[in-house]
Amino acid sequence: MSIIVQKYGGSSLADTEKIMRVANRIVSTKKEGNQVVAIVSAMGKTTDNLIKLAKEINENPSKREMDQLLATGEQISMSLLAMAIDNLGEKALSLSGPQAGIKTDSTHSKAMITEIVSDRLLDELKNDNIIIVAGFQGVTENHDIATLGRGGSDTSAVSIAAALNADLCEIFTDVDGVYACDPRIVPNIKKLSAVSYDEMLELANLGAKVLHSRSVEVGKSHNVTIHVRSSFNHNIGTVVKKEVSSMEHNGVITGIAHDFNIAKVVVFGVPDKPGVAARIFKELALANIGIQMIVQSAQTENQNDIAFTCSLDDAREAKAILEKISNDVGARDVVITENLAKVSIVGAGMMTHSNIASRMFGTLGKAGINIDMISTSEITISVIVNSDQCEKAVRELAEEFDLID
């Protein structure tokens, strides 16, 4: 008998009718001869509503208390789903994160799973139960509830699949799978039938929002096959796994990601001497500001400009920090540029094809799109462009790399 782990997001569980539809799907999976563990998010807007209530009371509530509060959202949907399955005549049992043995560190609001003690999960499967587990939550050593942050329920699902050595982890969402780029930009873009962990990680990190990168990392390190598919139909979605055969590949380039949540910060006129760049990036790291690309260019013989990108949310804080130390490091000015976008092409095939970069830059040049910054890794090339040229860039690249159906 196979163990199948399924994850259903909040939009798939938005009301009681949708919960009953999900229950039917789970029961079918069970009746096909599988043991099923389903991980659920909170119903529809529940989490938003709880956050709103909290903010009415305290504009800056403690993260521990927010976790105690938000965990109820998943607890509500898990018990309702168990009742719906019971109503269909199958045995079902809901377990909160703590009850399911999901142990976390104590970083409230973005905790990491440290261990899954799977005894109870295995016992209840043995008792022929369908198990419904509250996603997004676990329990600290101190018996406090901790939530896992963005994409937390995906991470719960893949981690439980790993702990149970499940045959498959199905992530049900409101789209049909992972597309080679955002289908809102290129409506007839190809859906990926399969993608490797590494490619999915790059796509997720670079802005594709279907699957959170943390869940892909867990999948990669425990070799969990992940199937991303729609909860609203029975179409085959996208399988994320270790190796993707050339048969399954679209071509050299797997996908194109884009991200508007990006800003460029330039520190002008930094003296060209050792330790200056280190000082700058140490201060930013201390403030937990994530740096993406870095470009240093010589302005005069003994002065450099240092440019880097970070998320839009962090840009103002970065500027403030750098202005505070600009006397120390001898910088002349700090300037933020917003209205930018990052466009990235991703593909494992890049490693064996040397002309990809030139094809990318050539395509963008021919379309009159100016490239502000460039960075590359083994399987990605990213460029920064003006935000109003982002969609055009994605479209041109999709055509160039044959990603349109």
Add this chain to the structure above:
Amino acid sequence: MSIIVQKYGGSSLADTEKIMRVANRIVSTKKEGNQVVAIVSAMGKTTDNLIKLAKEINENPSKREMDQLLATGEQISMSLLAMAIDNLGEKALSLSGPQAGIKTDSTHSKAMITEIVSDRLLDELKNDNIIIVAGFQGVTENHDIATLGRGGSDTSAVSIAAALNADLCEIFTDVDGVYACDPRIVPNIKKLSAVSYDEMLELANLGAKVLHSRSVEVGKSHNVTIHVRSSFNHNIGTVVKKEVSSMEHNGVITGIAHDFNIAKVVVFGVPDKPGVAARIFKELALANIGIQMIVQSAQTENQNDIAFTCSLDDAREAKAILEKISNDVGARDVVITENLAKVSIVGAGMMTHSNIASRMFGTLGKAGINIDMISTSEITISVIVNSDQCEKAVRELAEEFDLID
């Protein structure tokens, strides 16, 4: 430093504004130099709304899953209240029933508290925290959540007060305390300044709804002083304790309870032979039907009628059970009478005054109120009357026994 346990009901926590008012009250208690543990119910209509959701999905949901679901109501109010206190500059920490060490048996939906493991409560008090505990819930040996049933949060509060050896347990509610009878019937009825555990138990069992009898039982067995008072003002309410001095007493009769949730079941023409009554009440007990008064009267030389009262909700089931066995026991007919009410006078002073019963029956007789059944205990006398005469009976008795201000 005194430990004060406070309990706030759902109507005191119905919206964020009311939660902030409760937070202020808790902080004042703390600032007066006390350690405070507050037990909370779910906000306003939360529990009703959760039940409605569940019923949409499954008309007869499992009790375990209902407990998993309903427990979220108290978890929401506990974390919001902790945030509100934090906003006032005091340290606060919310604990669910399981986190607070409230252990129960596994009778889902009406579990009994078996033990309170108070280590964490004591630790957090030592850390100068105000602790907010989710009422109405605990955890079974199997790590499942179990709710305590009606009046559960009161029971949580008094049990925690007992476990912490608290100096006082304040039950905040939407009325000013315990009145000698329902103030909706006699508006100028006396409020009781003090009442003994035994009297309060009788009043609670007989229909006074301010405090649930289970919480009074826990208070009695651990000698916890309980102060029932309003969360909407600072008036002194009613103190429930072991012994009430004559100074504190209203008179011989402490209060009058009434209860419309009552039905009479009469089994006609039962043969007058041993074992028949035993058989009848054994069958009813097996179905968990609580029997209140029993009257057996000889109809003919070798036939009896057996009449008893039970709650309205149970009457039809009782009739069905008795009809099923009526051939076995040789009964002629089973008849339910609804539209009844029970009116009871309660007072420890009754033990030393012999004319109370005759004063009661005389008063009712003079008012033209017919008495259907009578039962007495050490400190109560109860009569069954027609429901449309109930309020008149309460008014006449309140006057006779000098319970009007």
